[in-house]
Amino acid sequence: MTAPIRLGSVSLDCPDPSALARFYATLLGVEVAYDSEGFAAVRLDGLWLSMQKIENYRPPTWPESNVPQQVHLDFAVADLAVAEDFAIAAGATKADDQPRPDGWRVLIDPAGHPFCVTTLIPE
Numbered sequence: 001m002t003a004p005i006r007l008g009s010v011s012l013d014c015p016d017p018s019a020l021a022r023f024y025a026t027l028l029g030v031e032v033a034y035d036s037e038g039f040a041a042v043r044l045d046g047l048w049l050s051m052q053k054i055e056n057y058r059p060p061t062w063p064e065s066n067v068p069q070q071v072h073l074d075f076a077v078a079d080l081a082v083a084e085d086f087a088i089a090a091g092a093t094k095a096d097d098q099p100r101p102d103g104w105r106v107l108i109d110p111a112g113h114p115f116c117v118t119t120l121i122p123e
Contacts, residue, residue, distance in 0.1 A: 009041070009048040012071060014111035017051035023110050024049055026090040027075075049073075051111075059112020063097045069114055076121035080105055083117040 014020045021032045021040035033043040034050075041050035060069035077083035084105045088094060095106040095114060104118035 007047060009050050010071065010073070011050045011052050012109075012111065012113055013054040013057055014051050014113075015053065015057040016111070017053050020051040020109065020111050023091045024051075027087055027092070057111070060114060062095070062106075062114040071113070073113070073115040074104070074121060075115065075117050077117045077119060080117060080119060087117060 012020065017038065017040035018032075018035050021035060021042055025032045025042045028042065028044065028049075030042050030044060032040060033048065034041045038053040039050065041048045058067050061067045062069050075083070080101075084094065084107065087107050091110045092107040092115075095108055098106055103120045104116040106114055106116055108114055
């Protein structure tokens with residue numbers, strides 16, 4: 001049976017949706033599909049990654065849990081070093097804590113959300 005429901009979007013809270021959408025558009029090689037003062041999105045294959053403006057936004061404090069990360073994105077890559085360098089050039093920063101750098105690298109997007117690039121997700 002085919003489910004009548006599919007995941008259509010993953011949304012990230014942030015202080016500046018336009019800036020975060022531009023970051024993810026650059027990171028993923030896509031265009032910003034929608035942009036307004038309070039909401040922006042990039043379109044991926046059958047899925048939107050959206051950003052919504054939150055007043056008094058506080059970024060996650062990963063790996064501590066003072067402010068939980070609430071959502072975590074993992075991006076499949078062929079080469080960790082190339083992906084890490086590309087993400088940093090796009091505006092990410094490398095997290096100080098790297099639990100398993102041989103299999104994934106933890107990076108922080110411009111709004112403070114941790115995300116990983118990994119070779120461990122099968123194609």
